[in-house]
Amino acid sequence: MSDTNRLYIDGAWVTPHSGETVDVLNPTTEEVLATIPNADADDVDAAVEAAERALPAWAALGWEKRAEHVAKLLDYLEEHNDELVQTIAKELGCPVSIAQVMHVGLPVAEARSQIEFAKDVEWQREIGNTLVVKEPVGVVAAIAAWNFPMILTLRKMAPALLAGCTMVLKPSVDVSLFAFIVARAAEAAGVPAGVFNLVTGRGETTGEALITHPKVNMLSFTGSTAGGRRMAKVAAEDFKRIHLELGGKSAMVTLPDADVTAAVNATTYWTWLNTGQACSALTRIIVPREKLAEAEEAAKASAAAVVVGDPLSPQSTMGPLVSERQLQIVNGYIEKGLADGSKLVVDGRGVQAGTGYFLGPTVFSDVAPGSTIDQEEIFGPVLSITPYDTVEEAIEIANGTPYGLAAGVYGPEEQAFEVAAKLKAGQVQVNDGQFNPLAPFGGFKQSGIGRENGPGSIDEYLEVKAIQR
Structure with missing residues (x-):
């Protein structure tokens, strides 16, 4: 993949401020598949600022228009099915037969279901003299684990974008190459600049800069329970909205x-x-x-x-x-x-x-x-x-x-x-x-907070406002 040395920020492929890189290894051959940027705080700040600038217009667009962009993005992913299957099979080590169904076909189908569920969201309603409206939470930091990279990314991306949120995606440092295809899909679908941004790198550098950024309004994280605890601690500092999908036994x-x-x-x-x-x-x-x-x-x-x-x-x-x-x-x-x-x-x-x-x-x-x-x-x-x-x-x-x-x-x-x-x-x-x-989809106890998929997943990314009149 030729574009893995750049980040996707504000609708453009940009040279990272950080000169540091990380090798992505093939777990089958132990050879380097590609190198990716280890984005620093300046790179993350550029992505979050872009997401914040894009938020008002994207939120005002209306869910139907947002759904058109999401549908086009998913069309692109389907058109690049073979590239995704091969990429995930190589960087994750998953057999191609499973990658085809579980890592590409299923996540795209799940994401399309969110478009249908968006039709049932009660975006506003009258209660007596009050108009109750639902508005996007704001800028979402989406951090996805490596084990089911496409599923975990699209389970955040589709409902967040449909809700009217903008986002910055940071995939796992171990499995990041698929995310460049997702960014290309957003670009090809005409998703407005700044609505979707991609930064890559290590958790202790890129991830920390992203989750602690003061202009991030929500943390949506899939990963270990230890990682979830870190998210909860950071979110408590300025009361960011939090969504966690963690471990199981x-x-x-x-x-x-x-x-x-x-x-x-x-x-x-x-x-x-x-x-x-x-x-x-x-x-x-x-x-x-x-x-x-x-x-x-x-x-x-x-x-x-x-x-x-x-x-x-x-x-x-x-x-x-x-x-x-x-x-x-x-x-x-x-x-x-x-x-x-x-x-x-x-x-x-x-x-x-x-x-x-x-x-x-x-x-x-x-x-x-x-x-x-x-x-x-x-x-x-x-x-x-x-x-x-x-x-x-x-x-x-x-x-x-x-x-x-x-x-x-x-x-x-x-x-x-x-x-x-x-x-x-x-x-x-x-x-x-x-x-x-x-x-x-979600868990009890230390397995997380909130739910992905299903008719309530878009509401995870919405705030409720009551307007009295």
């Missing part, structure tokens, strides 16, 4: 009368997806104690069916982890699982597919509630199996982490729905229930 509760093999397969679909790098992944399965051995065998079979290899090969179903650092983190958790006395059923360490940060599916059994790998988000292809004696105990184990992003229940539907009602999670899968991109 999601469990599948397998009921006594459930088909254990089916429950394991429904769980590991999410555990192995994206090499386990998904905040809402089901990474724990809680099974009746008498069916523990059956669950272990099913997990072994599921792991054996995974093809670890070059993400550009159509045969591969799992690529590498995103970085050497992430590989070290996941390997560290495997060591912690062993130290805690969990039973290692499948060891994915040492999987080699040439160079790269590869780790195969890994399965622990007899994992104790409260142990490290039961409580902490690993962000790799590691499954924990925990036995229970009563359904009440299973619910307690499922709810017994600081997180509440997702969960699942497998078993007879009536009982499964009863259990689902008791799980403290933002979304619950019952049996083989499919992910619904039109439904709200």
Whole structure:
């Protein structure tokens, strides 16, 4: 990509003030894919100032006209589908088959649904002698994690722009190249100068300058819980609006009368997806104690069916982890699982597919509630199996982490729905229930604040004003 040495600010590709750059690595080959600017405070200030200048006209344009620009932007992304798939496959290490559906097709479809939801926003209403109107929050700093880069970007970008906000996007330093295509899409769609701006760089430099900028009105962040705490602390200084989508430690509760093999397969679909790098992944399965051995065998079979290899090969179903650092983190958790006395059923360490940060599916059994790998988000292809004696105990184990992003229940539907009602999670899968991109997405507890997708997502970026007359 030829334009990755510049930033997109105020409707133009500009040479950054900072002369520093960051290498973006291919996690499969460990080679440098491209270098990107490590934007400094002056670069960030230029982007935020541009967004502030563009705000009044963009807000006054009306949602229908804003929707036309968003639709054209999405058209461009669809037209450049192949480029996006290849770019994300290379910089994230995601197999092309998954990149096509989950990393390009799905996010564009989700974003188009926001245009439809905009039609249902009650932009103004009369209550007695009061006119109640909804107005954009203002300038949004959008910071997206690396694991699902397009989804996490468009889940912020589409509702924010439809609401009338302007924005500055900072993608993860590990996975940034796709964002240059998104910026080109905004340019091609005729999005007015300053409405969308792109800055790239490290969190401690570019990110800090952006989130602490006094003219940023809202922080919309997807990332780790530690990162979310930093956002909340910064937002509290001048009471910026905040939206957080954070970590998870999601469990599948397998009921006594459930088909254990089916429950394991429904769980590991999410555990192995994206090499386990998904905040809402089901990474724990809680099974009746008498069916523990059956669950272990099913997990072994599921792991054996995974093809670890070059993400550009159509045969591969799992690529590498995103970085050497992430590989070290996941390997560290495997060591912690062993130290805690969990039973290692499948060891994915040492999987080699040439160079790269590869780790195969890994399965622990007899994992104790409260142990490290039961409580902490690993962000790799590691499954924990925990036995229970009563359904009440299973619910307690499922709810017994600081997180509440997702969960699942497998078993007879009536009982499964009863259990689902008791799980403290933002979304619950019952049996083989499919992910619904039109439904709200977000979590309880330390999994975040607010919701993305669904009919309420645009309201996350709106203020309410009551005008008396």
